[in-house]
Every structure is written in C-alpha cells, then in structure tokens.
Amino acid sequence: MNDRAPQTAEAEDEDDFAPSRAEVVAIEAAVDADDGPQLDALLEPLHAADIADIIEQLTPTRRRALLRLYSGEIDGEILSEIDEAIREEVIDALPREVVAEAVREMDTDDVVDLVEDLDAPDRAEILAALDESDRAAVEQSLAWPEYSAGRLMQSEVVTAPGHWTVGETIDYLRREEELPDQFYHVVLVDPRRHPTGYVTLGRLLSSARNVRLADITEDSFRTIDADEYEGDVAYAFNQYHLISAPVVDSHDRLVGIITIDDAMAVLDEEHEEDMLKLAGVGEESHVTDNAIQTARQRLPWLVVNLFTASLSALVISRFEHTITSLVTLAALMPIVASTGGIAGTQSLAVAVRALATRDLTSGNARRVVLRELLAGMLNGLGLALILGLGGSLLFGSPWLGVVLAGAMIVNQIVAALGGVLVPLTLSRLGLDPALASGTFVTTLTDVMGFFAFLSLATWILL
Amino acid sequence: MNDRAPQTAEAEDEDDFAPSRAEVVAIEAAVDADDGPQLDALLEPLHAADIADIIEQLTPTRRRALLRLYSGEIDGEILSEIDEAIREEVIDALPREVVAEAVREMDTDDVVDLVEDLDAPDRAEILAALDESDRAAVEQSLAWPEYSAGRLMQSEVVTAPGHWTVGETIDYLRREEELPDQFYHVVLVDPRRHPTGYVTLGRLLSSARNVRLADITEDSFRTIDADEYEGDVAYAFNQYHLISAPVVDSHDRLVGIITIDDAMAVLDEEHEEDMLKLAGVGEESHVTDNAIQTARQRLPWLVVNLFTASLSALVISRFEHTITSLVTLAALMPIVASTGGIAGTQSLAVAVRALATRDLTSGNARRVVLRELLAGMLNGLGLALILGLGGSLLFGSPWLGVVLAGAMIVNQIVAALGGVLVPLTLSRLGLDPALASGTFVTTLTDVMGFFAFLSLATWILL
Numbered sequence: 001m002n003d004r005a006p007q008t009a010e011a012e013d014e015d016d017f018a019p020s021r022a023e024v025v026a027i028e029a030a031v032d033a034d035d036g037p038q039l040d041a042l043l044e045p046l047h048a049a050d051i052a053d054i055i056e057q058l059t060p061t062r063r064r065a066l067l068r069l070y071s072g073e074i075d076g077e078i079l080s081e082i083d084e085a086i087r088e089e090v091i092d093a094l095p096r097e098v099v100a101e102a103v104r105e106m107d108t109d110d111v112v113d114l115v116e117d118l119d120a121p122d123r124a125e126i127l128a129a130l131d132e133s134d135r136a137a138v139e140q141s142l143a144w145p146e147y148s149a150g151r152l153m154q155s156e157v158v159t160a161p162g163h164w165t166v167g168e169t170i171d172y173l174r175r176e177e178e179l180p181d182q183f184y185h186v187v188l189v190d191p192r193r194h195p196t197g198y199v200t201l202g203r204l205l206s207s208a209r210n211v212r213l214a215d216i217t218e219d220s221f222r223t224i225d226a227d228e229y230e231g232d233v234a235y236a237f238n239q240y241h242l243i244s245a246p247v248v249d250s251h252d253r254l255v256g257i258i259t260i261d262d263a264m265a266v267l268d269e270e271h272e273e274d275m276l277k278l279a280g281v282g283e284e285s286h287v288t289d290n291a292i293q294t295a296r297q298r299l300p301w302l303v304v305n306l307f308t309a310s311l312s313a314l315v316i317s318r319f320e321h322t323i324t325s326l327v328t329l330a331a332l333m334p335i336v337a338s339t340g341g342i343a344g345t346q347s348l349a350v351a352v353r354a355l356a357t358r359d360l361t362s363g364n365a366r367r368v369v370l371r372e373l374l375a376g377m378l379n380g381l382g383l384a385l386i387l388g389l390g391g392s393l394l395f396g397s398p399w400l401g402v403v404l405a406g407a408m409i410v411n412q413i414v415a416a417l418g419g420v421l422v423p424l425t426l427s428r429l430g431l432d433p434a435l436a437s438g439t440f441v442t443t444l445t446d447v448m449g450f451f452a453f454l455s456l457a458t459w460i461l462l
Numbered sequence: 463m464n465d466r467a468p469q470t471a472e473a474e475d476e477d478d479f480a481p482s483r484a485e486v487v488a489i490e491a492a493v494d495a496d497d498g499p500q501l502d503a504l505l506e507p508l509h510a511a512d513i514a515d516i517i518e519q520l521t522p523t524r525r526r527a528l529l530r531l532y533s534g535e536i537d538g539e540i541l542s543e544i545d546e547a548i549r550e551e552v553i554d555a556l557p558r559e560v561v562a563e564a565v566r567e568m569d570t571d572d573v574v575d576l577v578e579d580l581d582a583p584d585r586a587e588i589l590a591a592l593d594e595s596d597r598a599a600v601e602q603s604l605a606w607p608e609y610s611a612g613r614l615m616q617s618e619v620v621t622a623p624g625h626w627t628v629g630e631t632i633d634y635l636r637r638e639e640e641l642p643d644q645f646y647h648v649v650l651v652d653p654r655r656h657p658t659g660y661v662t663l664g665r666l667l668s669s670a671r672n673v674r675l676a677d678i679t680e681d682s683f684r685t686i687d688a689d690e691y692e693g694d695v696a697y698a699f700n701q702y703h704l705i706s707a708p709v710v711d712s713h714d715r716l717v718g719i720i721t722i723d724d725a726m727a728v729l730d731e732e733h734e735e736d737m738l739k740l741a742g743v744g745e746e747s748h749v750t751d752n753a754i755q756t757a758r759q760r761l762p763w764l765v766v767n768l769f770t771a772s773l774s775a776l777v778i779s780r781f782e783h784t785i786t787s788l789v790t791l792a793a794l795m796p797i798v799a800s801t802g803g804i805a806g807t808q809s810l811a812v813a814v815r816a817l818a819t820r821d822l823t824s825g826n827a828r829r830v831v832l833r834e835l836l837a838g839m840l841n842g843l844g845l846a847l848i849l850g851l852g853g854s855l856l857f858g859s860p861w862l863g864v865v866l867a868g869a870m871i872v873n874q875i876v877a878a879l880g881g882v883l884v885p886l887t888l889s890r891l892g893l894d895p896a897l898a899s900g901t902f903v904t905t906l907t908d909v910m911g912f913f914a915f916l917s918l919a920t921w922i923l924l
Binding site for chain 2: 056205267281285339349364373
C-alpha cells in the first residue's frame with residue numbers, strides 16, 4: 001500500500017473536491033470589498049460543505065464580515081457542516097430568524113449534532129424554532145448519552161407492517177408527505193414497533209405489486225442499541241457493509257435509524273482521535289484554534305513527558321563515573337535510545353490499529369506478542385550488525401562495537417514488546433489503548449536504551 | 463473528544479459486532495476434532511465478514527484444516543472479505559470449483575478486488591470462471607491504474623433516459639432480471655451514455671407514475687473520473703455525503719458506479735496507511751504476517767534512523783570537553799531532546815491530519831505556521847519555567863536552570879515549526895506528507911535539543 005498515489009498540496013488546490021485557491025482569493029476579495037452580490041455569485045455554485053470549509057479557514061475578521069454579507073443565504077445544510085469549534089460563534093453572528101429558518105429544514109439528527117455542544121440559552125432558542133414533533137424527536141435523542149447511537153440516529157424512519165404488499169407500500173409512500181430526505185430501507189415493524197426486518201428500496205422497486213414485504217427482507221438486517229458507542233456503530237457499518245440500521249431502545253422498540261453517511265463521518269472522527277491521541281494531543285484540534293488553544297491541547301502530555309524524561313536522566317546520572325572515563329559514550333548513547341523509540345512507535349501503531357479493527361483479540365494476542373518478540377530480535381540483530389561494525393571501525397574499538405550491538409538488541413526487543421504490551425494492557429484495563437501509549441513506550445525505550453548501553457559499557461569497557 | 467468511551471479488549475470480546483471468545487474457542491475445538499458438521503453449525507449463523515476474520519486470526523495449521531472442512535460453504539461473500547495478505551493462500555487451498563462458483567456470485571468490483579493482487583495463473587483461472595460479460599467488465603476495470611476509481615467501481619449500473627416516467631422506470635426494474643445486489647440511484651444517461659443526473663430510489667418510490675425522471679433529479683449529483691485516486695474519492699464521499707457516484711471515462715461516458723460502502727472501506731484503509739506511515743512502518747501490516755514479514759516492514763526506517771541518530775551523536779561529540787567538565791550535562795541533555803520530540807510529533811500529527819482533510823491549504827498555511835510558532839513559544843515558556851526552576855533547585859545552580867530553560871524554549875519552537883513545515887514542504891514537493899515526517903522531525907528535535915543545550919551550557923557554565 002506504500003506505493004499509493006500521494007496527496008499533495010498542489011493536487012489539493014487543483015482537485016475536484018475543494019474550491020481552488022483562485023476561488024478562495026476571489027471570495028476574500030469580495031468580502032474585503034463588502035460586495036454582497038459578488039460574494040453571492042461566487043458562493044452560489046459551491047457545495048454547502050465547501051462553503052463551510054471556507055468559512056472555517058477565513059481569518060476571524062473576514063469570517064464575521066462574510067457572515068454579515070451572506071447571512072440571508074446561510075441555510076441548514078451549511079450550518080450543519082460548520083465545525084463545532086466555531087459553531088457557537090457563527091450562530092451568534094447570524095440573525096435569529098436565519099438560524100430558525102435553517103434549523104427547520106434540517107433532519108433531526110443534524111439538529112441534534114448542531115445543538116448538543118451549544119450552551120443552554122442558544123440551545124433553547126433553536127429548539128423553540130422547531131415544530132412540536134421535531135422538537136420532541138430532538139429532545140428524545142438528546143436524552144441518550146453523548147457519543148451514543150441515540151445521538152447519531154435520525155428519528156424519521158419509514159416503517160411498514162410485514163403483511164403489506166409492495167403495491168400497498170408504494171401507494172403509501174406516494175401519499176406520505178413527510179418522508180426523510182434520504183432513506184434506503186423500509187423497516188418492517190410489528191404492532192408494538194419492534195423492528196422485524198427491512199426491505200431495500202431496490203428490492204421494492206423490482207418486485208411485483210402483489211409480493212408481501214415479509215417475503216423480500218434482507219439477510220443483512222441487524223438492529224443497533226441506542227446506547228451503543230458511536231465508534232462501535234461505525235465499525236459495525238464498515239464490517240457488515242450496512243447502509244442503514246434501525247436503532248432500538250432497551251425494550252427492543254424502534255426509536256430511529258442510522259445511515260451510513262453519518263457512520264462514515266464518525267469513522268473519520270475516530271481516526272482523527274486515534275492519531276492525535278497516539279501523538280499525545282489531548283483534545284480535538286481545529287483549524288480555527290488560536291495559539292493559546294493549541295498550546296493548551298498539547299501542554300499536558302509535554303509536562304508528563306518532562307517527568308518521564310527525568311527518569312532517563314536519573315538512569316544516566318548513575319553512570320556518571322563511566323561517562324567521565326569515556327566521554328564518547330555520552331555521544332553514542334542517544335543512537336540506541338532513539339532507534340528503540342522508532343521501533344516502539346512502529347509496534348505501537350500496528351497494535352493500536354489492530355485493536356481498533358478487532359484484528360488483535362484475546363484469541364491471538366499471545367501469538368502477536370510472540371511475533372513482535374521475534375521481529376524485534378531479528379531487527380535488533382540486523383541493526384546491531386550495522387552499528388556494531390560501524391562503531392568498531394570508527395572508534396577502533398571492537399569492544400565498543402560489542403557494547404553498541406548488545407544494547408541495540410536488548411532495546412529493540414524491549415521496544416517491540418513494549419509497543420504491543422502497553423496498548424494491550426491499557427485495553428485489558430478498560431482504558432483507551434491509544435491514550436498516552438506513545439509516552440509510555442518512548443519512556444521505556446529511552447530508559448532501557450540508556451541503561452543497557454551504559455551498564456554494558458561499564459561492565460565491558462571499564 | 464477525549465472523553466469519549468474507550469474501546470476495550472473486554473468490550474471487544476463481549477461486543478455485538480464480533481464473535482465472542484467462547485465462539486472462537488468452540489470453532490477451534492471443532493477444527494481440531496475434525497468435526498465438519500459441528501463447524502458448519504457454529505459458522506452458519508455468523509456474518510461472512512466475521513467468518514473471514516476468524517479465518518485470518520487462526521494459526522496457519524488450523525486455517526488450512528478449517529478451509530478443508532468448510533470448503534463447501536466458502537462463498538463469494540466470505541472470499542471477498544478475506545484479507546489480501548492470505549487471499550492467495552486461501553484460494554490455493556480451496557477446490558477449483560468452489561472458487562469458480564464463489565466468484566460467479568460476486569459483483570464485478572469485488573471480483574476486481576479479489577484478483578488484482580493475485581499472480582497471473584490464479585487470476586486467469588478466476589476470470590475463466592466468469593461469464594463473458596462479467597469477465598469483460600472485470601478486465602475493463604483492471605485496465606485502470608491501481609488505487610483508482612476505475613478499480614473501485616462496479617460496472618453494474620441501473621440507467622434510464624431522462625425522458626422516462628417514474629412508471630416506465632418501475633416497470634423496467636420489475637422486468638429486468640440482472641439488477642445489482644445493491645443500488646441507490648437510477649443514473650440518467652443521454653443516448654451517448656453521458657450521465658446527466660440521478661434519481662434516488664426514495665424519490666422514485668414516492669413520486670407519481672407520470673412524473674418524468676428528469677424532473678426529480680438530485681442536486682448532489684456529481685461524477686467521478688475513473689482515474690481519480692481512490693483516497694480522493696473516499697474524501698469526496700465523506701465531504702459531500704454521497705451515497706453513490708457514477709464513474710466516467712475521459713470522454714465523460716459512464717463506465718461504472720462507486721457506492722459509499724466501498725468508499726468507507728477505502729477511507730478506513732487510508733487512515734491505516736497514514737497512521738503506519740507516520741510511525742515509520744513501510745508497508746501494510748496484517749494480523750497474519752509472520753515475524754520475518756513484520757521485521758521487514760519495519761527495518762527500512764530503523765536503518766534510516768540509525769543514520770539520522772548518528773547526527774545527534776556527531777553534535778554531542780563536538781561538546782565532549784563541556785561534558786567532561788560537567789558530567790551532569792550528559793544526564794540532563796535527553797530531557798530537552800525528548801520533550802522536543804513529543805512536541806514535534808504533536809504538531810506533525812495535527813498537520814498531517816489537516817492536510818488530509820483539506821483543512822490546511824495554501825490559503826491558511828501561513829496563519830497555521832504562525833499559530834504553531836506562537837503555541838511552541840507558549841509551551842516552551844511554560845516547560846522552561848518548570849524545568850528551569852526544578853533544575854536550579856535540584857542542582858543548586860541557577861545558571862544550570864537558565865541553560866535548561868533556554869534550551870527548552872528554543873527546542874519547543876523548533877519542534878512546533880518542524881512539525882508543520884516538514885509535512886507542508888513534502889506536500890508542496892508532491893510527496894506524501896505522512897511519509898517519513900516522523901523521522902525527519904524527531905531527528906530535528908534531537909539534534910537541536912542537544913545542540914541548544916550543550917552550546918548554551920558551554921557558553922554560560924564553563
């Protein structure tokens with residue numbers, strides 16, 4: 001997979017899926033010139049998601065100006081695409097009636113997504129703009145925990161009893177005025193609203209009018225519990241190729257439906273989260289964050305690292321006598337530690353990913369750990385050979401070569417094992433395997449790298 | 463987002479979306495006992511994707527035994543879920559007629575995915591099993607470059623002329639016997655097969671029979687070029703909430719269609735790739751890899767790091783005189799370097815992600831770099847305060863505190879800038895921003911960390 005086409009900044013600027021640099025420059029110019037009609041003309045052909053991206057990427061001053069000039073055109077679609085980091089700011093900048101009009105057009109899942117992070121007065125104002133049944137649906141959804149399937153679902157579901165025929169169903173759909181914007185299945189429910197199966201629209205369209213719905217249901221049918229964690233929901237959609245899945249409460253009653261586009265967005269956010277957590281960025285990061293927010297997201301793990309790095313310092317300080325005797329050791333010791341850090345990071349990234357995709361389970365954990373141990377030994381031997389020979393020749397001391405080689409082997413094994421055992425242990429403890437694994441593992445490889453190298457040196461060279 | 467529910471190994475073993483540990487143990491026991499009927503009974507209720515996962519996670523010996531016992535039941539669905547790393551092995555282990563039967567059931571995009579990594583004889587054998595029109599479709603798809611939209615699409619598209627009415631279309635769908643397993647749109651084409659719009663099935667079902675298709679098309683319609691990189695296709699699906707998108711050749715003629723489930727799988731693979739590349743794992747990693755394959759995936763960047771780490775050694779060796787005079791410096795110097803490494807990794811992860819999601823563009827690059835610079839200064843000051851005070855008190859030397867603090871500030875700024883400038887530069891050069899960024903950035907922070915610390919120490923303390 002390493003020979004895939006790269007994503008480049010050039011490609012991004014000319015790609016089919018983002019406004020070009022020239023368009024953005026023209027939009028900025030229209031904003032600066034206070035030219036509303038020109039701005040409308042430039043934004044009109046763009047997709048709501050791209051307009052939202054442009055609003056996010058503008059400077060705060062230009063953003064306010066654009067919102068003022070364009071406020072009449074900000075609809076539900078644009079509003080639901082706006083990043084949560086600036087959502088409150090955008091809503092506050094818009095006239096009340098524009099926001100009210102926008103949310104009335106939105107599906108309930110988008111309204112939930114919009115209001116869940118707003119403070120109480122803003123939220124109340126938006127809910128007040130909805131008609132009664134939508135408001136009830138949004139409030140029902142907000143009663144489920146954050147990041148649950150209940151928050152992700154939309155309450156608009158197309159249902160039918162299983163004894164209906166295709167013809168009856170089509171007639172019903174033609175009569176019904178309030179259908180969801182997008183739907184992919186008709187969910188079959190019994191009289192107590194327990195979902196019993198679903199029929200794809202393709203099947204419905206290609207079957208004769210007299211066929212009963214219960215006879216053309218899909219094998220792929222499965223329901224999702226409303227309190228299921230949204231990350232697991234996204235995994236299930238990807239694993240089982242679901243397009244939509246009915247959501248049920250604890251009495252197995254239908255309360256809503258989740259569609260794949262929302263699951264895909266969650267999968268993407270989960271990725272972001274794993275990547276940032278592995279790198280020690282504490283909170284979600286947004287392109288709109290300022291320097292103080294950015295610094296604050298990152299400081300916690302930096303401070304932790306300051307203390308864990310002091311462990312390395314402590315280890316080294318025990319060998320000051322050795323270093324004084326042979327100061328070259330001070331120069332060479334970071335090589336072993338740093339190569340161990342890379343190996344630990346490699347092993348860690350593979351393990352965290354395998355845990356997320358359920359490829360690393362309690363069934364094969366022992367085998368995977370053994371594999372890492374062997375792989376660490378193999379690479380340790382290979383690197384030891386290069387470093388040992390290089391060190392011997394460069395410094396004219398075969399024994400120095402032996403010290404470097406020995407420390408390298410030890411530390412590569414520690415790195416490979418640490419990279420898989422740390423996330424496995426965190427996971428067994430019910431903690432997120434990505435969280436802080438990086439700091440643990442690099443501390444481990446630093447400490448062991450310095451210790452192995454300096455103690456071998458003390459033993460062999462002094 | 464950091465307070466989301468964690469994914470745990472426990473949760474994974476009891477979750478609704480993977481076979482339980484007990485089920486896997488029972489399956490292993492049935493395989494070991496050579497008990498075919500029991501194995502059938504255990505696997506029958508499972509989803510094809512879960513059966514494939516179990517096959518992947520078994521030891522190679524058990525895997526062969528399972529394939530022998532279960533070969534009659536291996537169908538196209540299971541086969542297309544099998545990880546590419548062991549696909550060849552699985553196909554070779556199955557009787558020819560089982561494979562032939564399985565591929566005949568599959569949609570053409572799944573056949574393409576199955577055969578594209580097989581060697582020529584296996585591929586020819588599978589293609590020979592297809593009927594003529596499917597074989598032509600697969601061969602047409604294979605003519606597009608690897609990782610392109612052309613490889614991802616399925617050739618089965620439901621099309622209709624725009625002047626057809628809803629009624630005519632439904633009658634056609636009822637008559638047509640060879641419809642795709644899943645379809646979400648009817649694509650409107652002109653007589654030269656240029657796609658001109660599409661109609662969702664929900665719209666088709668809810669409109670009266672006499673409505674013309676051309677009057678109920680969707681705004682979301684957009685086509686994808688067959689040579690578009692699949693990662694960009696996945697981005698477009700997520701950005702524009704597409705469910706399916708027609709694929710066109712260079713003459714804008716319809717050649718196939720991509721559905722969101724395939725785009726979601728690509729998004730997931732792209733993420734894996736970014737994560738592993740950032741961590742310096744060269745190739746795709748699979749749970750089925752043995753230790754030698756694992757070692758080989760990781761050795762290249764370890765060797766590179768061996769050499770870049772030697773740069774640090776070179777820097778330190780220029781200060782041997784300083785270290786000999788004050789050997790405590792050898793113990794303290796990794797603190798500054800290591801904290802810089804974490805800061806660089808943080809900045810890097812945020813930048814690589816922002817480039818992938820088009821949040822970091824040439825339009826806001828300058829602003830983002832400035833923000834990183836300021837954030838680096840802020841965190842540098844904070845960390846310098848802690849480390850400087852701690853160092854002063856612990857070693858009773860305020861000047862040592864000043865050296866530690868000064869080096870920390872310099873290196874935090876270098877880390878924050880390096881973390882964003884390295885991937886931006888790689889991206890401008892048309893290279894993958896994730897590739898090797900980690901090694902570059904940690905080398906930079908190591909070298910600068912040691913240099914800043916030791917040169918300040920030489921200047922101030924000696």
